[in-house]
Amino acid sequence: MNLRLMKWSAWMVCLVVGLAGCQRTEPPQFVSIPKVGELPAELQTAVKAELVKYAGTFQQPKLMTEADGPKPDLARGQTVYQERCVQCHGVSGDGQGHAAKYMYPKPRDYRRGLFKFTSTPYGARPQRDDLMRTVRLGIRGTSMPGFALLPEHDLQSVVDYVLLLSRRGELEELLTSTAESEEEVDPEAVKDDLVPTVLRRWQEGDEGEVRTLSLPPKFTSAHVERGKVAFLSKGCSKCHGDDGRGQTLENRGNDAWGQPTRAADLTSGMLRGGTRPLDIYRRIYSGINGTPMPSFASALQNEPDTIWDLVAYVLSVSNHRREGQIPPPGPNRPYLPPAAADVAPTAP
Ligand code: HEC
Ligand code: HEC
Known part of the structure; x- marks a missing residue:
């Protein structure tokens, strides 16, 4: 091969690799829990459809809520999450981001609705403020960093996004186990029973702050x-x-x-x-x-x-x-x- 041909082919290789590198990567997607894949095909479709109805899609996420308070800025929450949290907590909030593999303790899998550092009784959902505190301060001695320097609106929005992932995960679990046992997905039952079940858990958490039995003494x-x-x-x-x-x-x-x-x-x-x-x-x-x-x-x-x-x-x-x-x-x-x-x- 003469020199010119070599240069030319090297250039072509670079061009092809370069173009392939520029190809649009697939947008992220929420991933189903493995149990969904074990259902018959039509139940899988029904479970996914109900989940989209109440929690939206990655492109159009929805926070399952009854509150008529100010609308959460989920678009901003998602952007902050994708920039700062996804590498550990994963797109669906399953705690399996790229960086999670070698961590101990592992990043939280939000989908169970279980959180460790709460102000609520054992087994209860956390209050929103508990999550805000964790995200602000981080968790000492673990890989969870503090984000106190983020603007307040970003912090609030990313916590709403965590709530979304958590409630979405809980509903997915309920939908799947109900589909398994009842061998059907009844949209009425989802609306009247499963969705309120998830919301009630969070409402109970909101009402159930643990107060101390006595006032703190001055320690000696x-x-x-x-x-x-x-x-x-x-x-x-x-x-x-x-x-x-x-x-x-x-x-x-x-x-x-x-x-x-x-x-x-x-x-x-x-x-x-x-x-x-x-x-x-x-x-x-x-x-x-x-x-x-x-x-x-x-x-x-x-x-x-x-x-x-x-x-x-x-x-x-x-x-x-x-x-x-x-x-x-x-x-x-x-x-x-x-x-x-x-x-x-x-x-x-
Ligand atoms: C470098 C990895 C990493 C990043 C980045 C990260 N986290 Fe975490 N996160 C963790 C780990 C590890 C834990 C679990 C710590 C434990 O179990 O004690 C955790 C736990 C949590 C918890 C659960 C607290 C509880 O009480 O159970 C919340 C909420 C949370 N992270 C939110 C976030 C948010 C929001 C972001 C982005 C703004 C974020 N994390 C970014 C690693 C990370
Ligand atoms: C059955 C085992 C067990 C018993 C009994 C137990 N602990 Fe723990 N404790 C743990 C584990 C496990 C953790 C760590 C949880 C985590 O962060 O993942 C822990 C965490 C803690 C923490 C939180 C530390 C932190 O990092 O914030 C405190 C405080 C604590 N224990 C105090 C006590 C006290 C006081 C008692 C007795 C009244 C007690 N524990 C009894 C297993 C136990």
């Missing part, structure tokens, strides 16, 4: 001392370890999203759900949805002061490292790492 070392006793006697140390580091044999489990999880190392200095006494109170009183952290609401109903003692103890343990009390390196008691198959690679 006596609270911390009593908190330590309670921590060892109320079952906390079973999972979190006597020293709060979570290095116990029992400390293995799975979360509601099917991922291996462990009780928090309370000495890490990074309380995920926030460091205000009220945040810690709510973690203890209401538990953490979707994780093995149980609610102590009924166990401690008659001991309001014990809850504050525990809060004081958790705060003090959490500050140990900052105060220069570094625990010795490595496990301080027999500790078996999770079986290889359970291991989620740790976040970088």
